[in-house]
Amino acid sequence: MEKEIRFDDLNVGSEMSTLVKAPVDHMQLVKYSGASGDFNPLHTDPAVGKAVGIGQIAHGMLIMGFVGQAITDWVPKKFLKKLSVRFAGMTRPGDVVTVTGKVREKVAEGGLKKIVCDVQARNQKEEVLVSGFFEAVLP
Numbered sequence: 838m839e840k841e842i843r844f845d846d847l848n849v850g851s852e853m854s855t856l857v858k859a860p861v862d863h864m865q866l867v868k869y870s871g872a873s874g875d876f877n878p879l880h881t882d883p884a885v886g887k888a889v890g891i892g893q894i895a896h897g898m899l900i901m902g903f904v905g906q907a908i909t910d911w912v913p914k915k916f917l918k919k920l921s922v923r924f925a926g927m928t929r930p931g932d933v934v935t936v937t938g939k940v941r942e943k944v945a946e947g948g949l950k951k952i953v954c955d956v957q958a959r960n961q962k963e964e965v966l967v968s969g970f971f972e973a974v975l976p
Contacts, residue, residue: 842912844943844950844975853938853954856907861895861932869899883930895928900967904958907936912973918951922969932960941970950975 866880875896878885886893901922908917928934938956945951951974958967 842975844945844952847940847943847952847975849940849943851940853907853911853940853956856903856910856936858903858934858936861899861928861930861934863930866893866895866899866930869896873898891927893930895930895932897924897928897967900924900928900934900958903934904936904956904967904969907938908954908956908971911938912971912975916973916975917971918974919972920969921971922956922967925965925968926960928960928966932966934958934960934966938971 863881863883870876870881873896875898879889879891879894880896881893883893901924904922905920908920936956936958938954940952941955942953943951944953951972953970953972955970956968957965959965
């Protein structure tokens with residue numbers, strides 16, 4: 838079993854574990870549509886994306902889910918207290934999404950030991966898809 842992350846193990850600037858996802862593919866988008874209930878054909882029918890002039894795009898919430906996965910792979914979800922994101926770009930089939938983050942702030946007061954970390958999801962072209970931050974209270 839991997840050692841649980843602790844407040845004293847981290848410093849401002851400490852990087853969280855990087856998550857690199859396999860290229861987004863059509864089947865993943867179809868499955869996510871079913872799981873989320875978001876059946877907008879822009880996500881699953883390439884002809885619709887072409888007709889509206891932007892091409893097929895992935896669900897923004899799917900990419901946010903990748904961010905959440907990266908965070909909870911690093912910090913157990915029982916410690917996660919807040920997650921805030923902004924959608925910054927469109928993810929397309931074939932994109933490889935990489936999620937990174939680092940500690941922006943450490944606060945120890947009132948018996949609580951909190952970290953604030955910035956996170957980003959980027960594609961293989963280094964375009965930002967999702968940016969945001971999370972807060973976690975650690976032992």
